Amino acid sequence: MSQPTLVIGNKNYSSWSLRPWLALRMAGIPFDEVVIPLYEEASKPAILRHSAHGKVPILHHDARTVFESLAICEYAAELAPAAGLWPADPGARAHARSISCEMHAGFLALRSAMPMNVRARGRRLATPPSAAAEADVARVAALLEDCRDRFGAGGPFLFGAFGIADAMFAPVATRFRSYAVSLPPRAQAWCDAVLATPPMLEWERAALAEPWRIATTEAVLAPA
Numbered sequence: 001m002s003q004p005t006l007v008i009g010n011k012n013y014s015s016w017s018l019r020p021w022l023a024l025r026m027a028g029i030p031f032d033e034v035v036i037p038l039y040e041e042a043s044k045p046a047i048l049r050h051s052a053h054g055k056v057p058i059l060h061h062d063a064r065t066v067f068e069s070l071a072i073c074e075y076a077a078e079l080a081p082a083a084g085l086w087p088a089d090p091g092a093r094a095h096a097r098s099i100s101c102e103m104h105a106g107f108l109a110l111r112s113a114m115p116m117n118v119r120a121r122g123r124r125l126a127t128p129p130s131a132a133a134e135a136d137v138a139r140v141a142a143l144l145e146d147c148r149d150r151f152g153a154g155g156p157f158l159f160g161a162f163g164i165a166d167a168m169f170a171p172v173a174t175r176f177r178s179y180a181v182s183l184p185p186r187a188q189a190w191c192d193a194v195l196a197t198p199p200m201l202e203w204e205r206a207a208l209a210e211p212w213r214i215a216t217t218e219a220v221l222a223p224a
Contacts, residue, residue, distance in 0.1 A: 015171035020072035025199035110136035
């Protein structure tokens with residue numbers, strides 16, 4: 001089989017792109033990447049050339065096209081079963097899948113109030129987060145604490161070793177750093193561990209070097 005190609009958006013902003021990119025890197029799966037700057041006039045036509053789904057990320061592998069972050073992560077787990085992207089224990093695996101689905105489908109208030117912006121560090125929001133966004137933050141923090149307490153004895157990640165659940169939650173680690181969100185100890189330790197992985201540092205370096213700016217995302221920040 002040929003090497004996969006992952007089509008992603010701006011690394012500074014595209015939380016959905018980060019998830020499968022990180023899973024592939026952490027699983028040791030070589031791949032090519034195509035970066036399409038988002039929210040520009042040419043963005044939509046460029047994405048549609050890769051998939052009628054019309055959104056990034058998109059994975060091409062031989063004749064297969066896989067879209068949606070979680071589906072690409074699942075595909076990575078099948079390509080590299082030895083990487084252990086899902087926990088071996090059935091109970092832990094079921095919980096990891098449950099919280100990954102929760103992240104994929106939920107936390108809309110948090111996403112809106114605190115969009116991913118890797119360049120931003122410890123910045124204040126221009127408008128205080130809504131009660132719904134604060135509830136989302138509290139839910140994520142409690143979820144991180146619970147996973148580390150129940151399943152994390154074997155390493156620094158949610159289920160010990162790095163897995164798909166960590167990849168799905170990785171963008172919130174960048175958000176919490178960007179907007180100086182205070183977290184309980186185990187949740188903060190997990191954020192620190194994810195942000196320190198070599199692939200995450202690679203993504204961050206590329207994000208910092210990007211020339212593109214998305215005005216609506218930058219507008220949530222209070223003046224520096």
